[in-house]
Amino acid sequence: MQTPEMEYRPLGRCGMQVSVLSLGGWITFGGTVADAQMVRRLLHKAFDAGVNFFDMADAYAEGNAERVMGQVLRDFPRHRLVLSSKVFFPMSDDVNDRGLSRKHVMESAEKSLGRMGTDYLDIYFCHRFDENTPIEETARAMDDLIHQGKILYWGTSEWTGTQLVEMHDLCRENNLYRPQVEQPQYNLLARAKFEQDVRPVLDAQGMGAVIWSPLAAGMLTGKYDEGFPPDSRFGRIKWIREWMYSEQRRDRVRAFKAHADAFGCTRARLAIAWAARQPGVSSVITGVTRPEQLEDNLRALTVELDDDVRRKLDDLFPAKAENENE
Numbered sequence: 369m370q371t372p373e374m375e376y377r378p379l380g381r382c383g384m385q386v387s388v389l390s391l392g393g394w395i396t397f398g399g400t401v402a403d404a405q406m407v408r409r410l411l412h413k414a415f416d417a418g419v420n421f422f423d424m425a426d427a428y429a430e431g432n433a434e435r436v437m438g439q440v441l442r443d444f445p446r447h448r449l450v451l452s453s454k455v456f457f458p459m460s461d462d463v464n465d466r467g468l469s470r471k472h473v474m475e476s477a478e479k480s481l482g483r484m485g486t487d488y489l490d491i492y493f494c495h496r497f498d499e500n501t502p503i504e505e506t507a508r509a510m511d512d513l514i515h516q517g518k519i520l521y522w523g524t525s526e527w528t529g530t531q532l533v534e535m536h537d538l539c540r541e542n543n544l545y546r547p548q549v550e551q552p553q554y555n556l557l558a559r560a561k562f563e564q565d566v567r568p569v570l571d572a573q574g575m576g577a578v579i580w581s582p583l584a585a586g587m588l589t590g591k592y593d594e595g596f597p598p599d600s601r602f603g604r605i606k607w608i609r610e611w612m613y614s615e616q617r618r619d620r621v622r623a624f625k626a627h628a629d630a631f632g633c634t635r636a637r638l639a640i641a642w643a644a645r646q647p648g649v650s651s652v653i654t655g656v657t658r659p660e661q662l663e664d665n666l667r668a669l670t671v672e673l674d675d676d677v678r679r680k681l682d683d684l685f686p687a688k689a690e691n692e693n694e
């Protein structure tokens with residue numbers, strides 16, 4: 369395959385640049401993609417295509433995604449990589465092994481670095497908002513990690529606009545490093561929260577967005593038009609199927625095929641191209657289980673959308689909260 373040229377974008381008002389297509393390890397690496405040789409093949413293929421941003425979390429496959437991805441990512445010069453991980457979700461039954469307390473943030477960062485085999489993370493995300501920890505405690509922990517050189521930037525994931533504004537105000541008042549990037553779900557089937565609540569705040573605060581599940585976990589590819597193939601994500605994992613699939617969504621994805629056909633491309637490619645061209649998006653974090661998927665998704669870089677198709681996609685996938693499986 370002729371690899372299309374990669375594009376790089378800053379995270380909002382920030383010097384560091386990330387590839388517009390990036391690769392994450394949720395469900396896949398160390399999970400459904402258990403074969404270490406396949407993980408190596410996929411990460412090398414992505415890196416060779418210009419992907420520099422690789423997204424992980426402590427919770428992915430209970431630490432295994434960081435281990436297996438970290439093992440392969442050591443093949444590449446560290447300065448050419450933007451590596452992220454996340455903290456929040458419980459890692460054991462222990463009362464402190466969860467959330468965004470100073471204790472858990474500091475301990476969890478150390479464990480992620482150990483599993484990945486690197487001295488620092490480029491981005492460290494608060495995987496969700498923690499109602500049980502004062503935001504100043506979390507902000508100071510992140511600021512300290514930056515001063516210690518263990519992380520370079522910090523970010524949030526699935527925070528609301530109001531939570532982001534509160535955090536920015538607090539950091540500004542206390543001269544602390546502010547969150548530089550938010551990681552929301554954003555795809556044709558889940559638009560309203562990002563477009564209406566989060567993006568205006570990111571713009572105002574100079575933050576970037578690196579968006580997750582651009583294919584709604586595979587739903588938008590059309591692979592579930594006629595049931596659930598046993599070797600697919602929805603075929604394998606019931607709770608994701610129940611979360612992301614509905615007959616109404618399936619019908620809209622079936623109708624989406626005509627638009628992709630008119631462009632001479634797959635639905636996956638058109639969905640990713642749409643996400644990558646939406647305002648405020650720094651990077652689209654994709655997920656793959658096999659090389660053909662990665663090739664298909666990388667070719668989204670060659671798809672140019674015109675106003676006509678944008679309008680058609682807006683009609684088919686309106687940004688309304690009731691359409692979203694949040």
Ligand SMILES: NC(=O)c1ccc[n+]([C@@H]2O[C@H](COP(=O)([O-])OP(=O)(O)OC[C@H]3O[C@@H](n4cnc5c(N)ncnc54)[C@H](OP(=O)(O)O)[C@@H]3O)[C@@H](O)[C@H]2O)c1
Binds near residue numbers: 400423551601
């Ligand atoms: N911050 C958060 O809370 C959060 C939450 C979720 C994800 N994320 C991040 O976002 C990344 C991407 O999420 P995601 O994996 O859900 O992304 P996605 O792109 O929406 O779905 C990826 C899955 O769809 C299928 N697929 C991908 N490309 C395909 C193609 N061209 N044709 C057919 N099937 C294809 C594959 O699953 P099968 O082959 O198994 O069917 C693949 O694993 C994660 O790895 C993670 O880094 C973050």
